[in-house]
Amino acid sequence: MDMEAKYRACVDGLASFARGIGMTDAVLGLSGGIDSSLVACMCVDAFGADHVHGYMLPGPYSSEHSLVDAQELALNLGIRAERISIDKPFEAFVDALGPHCIMSRGLAAENTQARCRMVVLMALSNAHGWMMVNTGNKSEAMMGYSTLYGDTAGAFAPIGGLYKTDVFAMSRWLNEKAQAEGAVAPIPEHVLLKPPSAELAPGQRDEDTLGSYAELDRLLIDYAEHGRSREELVAAGYDAAEVERVTGRVDAYAFKRALEPPFAPIAY
Numbered sequence: 001m002d003m004e005a006k007y008r009a010c011v012d013g014l015a016s017f018a019r020g021i022g023m024t025d026a027v028l029g030l031s032g033g034i035d036s037s038l039v040a041c042m043c044v045d046a047f048g049a050d051h052v053h054g055y056m057l058p059g060p061y062s063s064e065h066s067l068v069d070a071q072e073l074a075l076n077l078g079i080r081a082e083r084i085s086i087d088k089p090f091e092a093f094v095d096a097l098g099p100h101c102i103m104s105r106g107l108a109a110e111n112t113q114a115r116c117r118m119v120v121l122m123a124l125s126n127a128h129g130w131m132m133v134n135t136g137n138k139s140e141a142m143m144g145y146s147t148l149y150g151d152t153a154g155a156f157a158p159i160g161g162l163y164k165t166d167v168f169a170m171s172r173w174l175n176e177k178a179q180a181e182g183a184v185a186p187i188p189e190h191v192l193l194k195p196p197s198a199e200l201a202p203g204q205r206d207e208d209t210l211g212s213y214a215e216l217d218r219l220l221i222d223y224a225e226h227g228r229s230r231e232e233l234v235a236a237g238y239d240a241a242e243v244e245r246v247t248g249r250v251d252a253y254a255f256k257r258a259l260e261p262p263f264a265p266i267a268y
Contacts, residue, residue, distance in 0.1 A: 013264025015046040023131035030054040032066030036135040049078040057117045086116040110200035114150030139164040144253025160263025163217040225268040
């Protein structure tokens with residue numbers, strides 16, 4: 001599939017799903033990152049700008065530039081982007097759980113922030129009858145790099161069938177398409193250039209945990225999409241230790257993927 005066909009599959013899948021459950025409006029978190037930026041563009045194409053409700057949900061480690069990027073994206077798309085801090089909800093969990101576990105750092109603290117954001121978005125969804133849209137991609141889902149009942153929440157995942165390298169490629173394609181048509185490029189340039197980060201801890205970067213997305217996606221596609229065995233991957237030139245690491249995580253986190261929202265299948 002070429003990039004335009006992939007994009008249309010994602011948007012059409014989202015629009016069809018929403019029609020099927022009788023939803024006319026979408027709500028999503030705008031982190032200022034590449035995933036939510038691309039999903040916001042898809043939501044505008046599927047629902048119309050007046051029916052897309054974006055929320056910036058800064059936490060204790062959110063950077064100011066990410067909020068600026070999210071606001072610029074919303075302005076370019078013609079959608080509202082309101083701000084609701086999760087600082088107080090997160091602090092309440094830290095106070096309540098402090099006597100029972102370490103909440104100042106580590107996985108529990110990071111995942112609790114993601115779950116605070118989910119609670120806010122689901123409350124808005126319930127209160128207004130909006131469909132919560134998921135912003136996760138396939139690379140992270142395959143690696144279990146997501147928070148159950150946090151960033152795995154939502155009714156539909158428009159980019160759930162896209163690997164991260166395609167998320168970047170599609171975002172650049174979308175900007176180039178808009179400029180060729182005389183329109184403003186929707187996704188801010190800074191979003192395309194900064195290292196991906198969930199901003200759940202000081203200095204956190206996704207590739208520090210996952211490895212290079214370019215290398216990771218190539219291996220994931222050969223393993224998950226083309227069905228190559230571990231032996232075949234090593235014979236094809238992949239590092240044996242990396243094959244074991246990646247395929248081990250893919251297999252171990254199948255239970256997480258079973259609980260994630262549906263998405264439009266993308267052929268690789």
